[in-house]
Amino acid sequence: MLPVAAQRGSAVDAALRPLDDGGPLVGWFRLEGGKHRGAIGVAEGDTIARLVRTSVDAGVPVVGVLSTSGADVHQGVASLHAWGRVARELACASGVVPVVLVVVGPCVSGPALLLGLADVVVMTPDAFAYVSGPAAVEGFTGVPVTHASLGGAHVHDLRSGVASVVANDEDDALHVVADLLSFLPPNNASVAPVHACDDPLDRPCRQSVDMVPASPTASYDVRKVIEDVADDGWYVELRPHHAANLVTALGRVGGHPVGFVANQPSSLAGTLDIEASQKGARFVQWCDAFGIALVSLVDTPGFQPGKDIEWRGMIRHGAELVFAYAAARVPRVSVILRKAYGGAYIVMDSKLLGADLCVSWPSAEIAVMGASGAVQILHGKRLAAIAAGGDESAAASERAALEAEYAEQFMTPALAASRGYVDDVIDPLTTRLVVAGALDALAHKRETTPQRRHSNTPL
Numbered sequence: 001m002l003p004v005a006a007q008r009g010s011a012v013d014a015a016l017r018p019l020d021d022g023g024p025l026v027g028w029f030r031l032e033g034g035k036h037r038g039a040i041g042v043a044e045g046d047t048i049a050r051l052v053r054t055s056v057d058a059g060v061p062v063v064g065v066l067s068t069s070g071a072d073v074h075q076g077v078a079s080l081h082a083w084g085r086v087a088r089e090l091a092c093a094s095g096v097v098p099v100v101l102v103v104v105g106p107c108v109s110g111p112a113l114l115l116g117l118a119d120v121v122v123m124t125p126d127a128f129a130y131v132s133g134p135a136a137v138e139g140f141t142g143v144p145v146t147h148a149s150l151g152g153a154h155v156h157d158l159r160s161g162v163a164s165v166v167a168n169d170e171d172d173a174l175h176v177v178a179d180l181l182s183f184l185p186p187n188n189a190s191v192a193p194v195h196a197c198d199d200p201l202d203r204p205c206r207q208s209v210d211m212v213p214a215s216p217t218a219s220y221d222v223r224k225v226i227e228d229v230a231d232d233g234w235y236v237e238l239r240p241h242h243a244a245n246l247v248t249a250l251g252r253v254g255g256h257p258v259g260f261v262a263n264q265p266s267s268l269a270g271t272l273d274i275e276a277s278q279k280g281a282r283f284v285q286w287c288d289a290f291g292i293a294l295v296s297l298v299d300t301p302g303f304q305p306g307k308d309i310e311w312r313g314m315i316r317h318g319a320e321l322v323f324a325y326a327a328a329r330v331p332r333v334s335v336i337l338r339k340a341y342g343g344a345y346i347v348m349d350s351k352l353l354g355a356d357l358c359v360s361w362p363s364a365e366i367a368v369m370g371a372s373g374a375v376q377i378l379h380g381k382r383l384a385a386i387a388a389g390g391d392e393s394a395a396a397s398e399r400a401a402l403e404a405e406y407a408e409q410f411m412t413p414a415l416a417a418s419r420g421y422v423d424d425v426i427d428p429l430t431t432r433l434v435v436a437g438a439l440d441a442l443a444h445k446r447e448t449t450p451q452r453r454h455s456n457t458p459l
Helices: 042-058 076-093 111-115 132-141 147-151 153-160 169-181 206-211 223-229 276-288 307-310 314-327 342-349 372-386 392-410 414-418 428-441
Strands: 012-018 024-031 062-068 101-106 119-124 128-130 235-238 246-253 256-263 293-300 332-341 358-359 365-369
Touching: 012 042, 024 042, 042 062, 042 076, 062 153, 101 111, 111 153, 111 342, 119 153, 119 169, 128 147, 132 147, 147 153, 147 276, 153 256, 169 235, 169 246, 206 223, 206 428, 223 235, 223 246, 223 256, 223 293, 223 428, 246 276, 246 293, 246 428, 276 293, 276 314, 293 342, 307 314, 314 342, 332 342, 332 428, 358 414, 358 428, 365 372, 365 414, 372 392
Parallel strands: 024 062, 062 101, 101 119, 101 128, 256 293, 293 332, 332 358, 332 365
Antiparallel strands: 012 024, 235 246, 246 256
16 A cells, blocks of 8 residues: 555545455545545645546556535635645546545535546435535525435436446445446556456347347337346446436446447437436547447437427537547447437447447338338328328328338338448347457457547537
């Protein structure tokens, strides 16, 4: 263990040390206790900032445990600059070493913003975090709130997405951190660890075949498909309750760590909305930063429609996911499971967006929209005229025939493959084998990026 000097009486401990017995070396700090309940003052800010910088220099992850009452008001404006200095060091560490913060109590006021700079935030059930407290909220809005209802772990788990995982207690939280770090390299210049795998690569994906319904509108849990493709059926899901219409998880295929991004038909029919786009973009960007290959499982009817969602910036936020995928340089494999319609199909790592391999199940539908909507646009007037003539059955029969014709001519994966939009139409039972083979072939993939200061991400 290599301690990082902290002033006597400070509320922070910091050191380079193993996360646990036999675990990876990390830059570890704990901000808690002291005279002012873990408040960040000059001493605490200096110690944490030095620890983060030392971790970057050593090329090891940063892991912090927080229970802080915020900036130390007893030190005035100096305490604001103290946590600002920490924020600067965390920003410099972003994409260089993994940053994980564990909240085990309060994390309030300006220092709560540090959580937004971390790659992963793990909270315990009694933890809470907010920028403006209950008194300020009630004074401004007249609405009384509690610590828990304003910024409790369940709030950040479900609504804000700040909490990547909610653990049972601190010990469980540190086990989660250890699991997550096992997928990641210690820094962006190292290769992600490969684990021995006894799970056969050619194991048939029978569970997936049985799980995915033939009807494009029927619901199912895409986690079962991830489970079927991943080694030993094991993966760690991040933000499972926030934007549940998109699943993001770390797993392994053939011993290689991968990031799974999957539409979830059991939530909002697998549509993409603002929250799902932001969640997916953040995850894709994180995987790309640390060389983790991406496996996208596509089953989406499109973007979620609505006036409110458009007013809140669906265009800008949808572009975040487009940008993250298009900019990613890691190996990328996309599997179209059942349907891929419209702009959401393109956004979910389509071939010409840059996926290295895009394959489809033979029963999948790939099109601008579903047959029903397309027929309504193309033949709506004619069908309405038939119905107006009093023959509803004839109109229904004609509509069914037109939908079947449209589906056969414009929606098959064979058509997409003939145009180069899909690399292959595969037997669904071989999905795991195909993904593993692609990742092995792409293991040494290298791409160059244009020289620039940085991109202008559509935040």
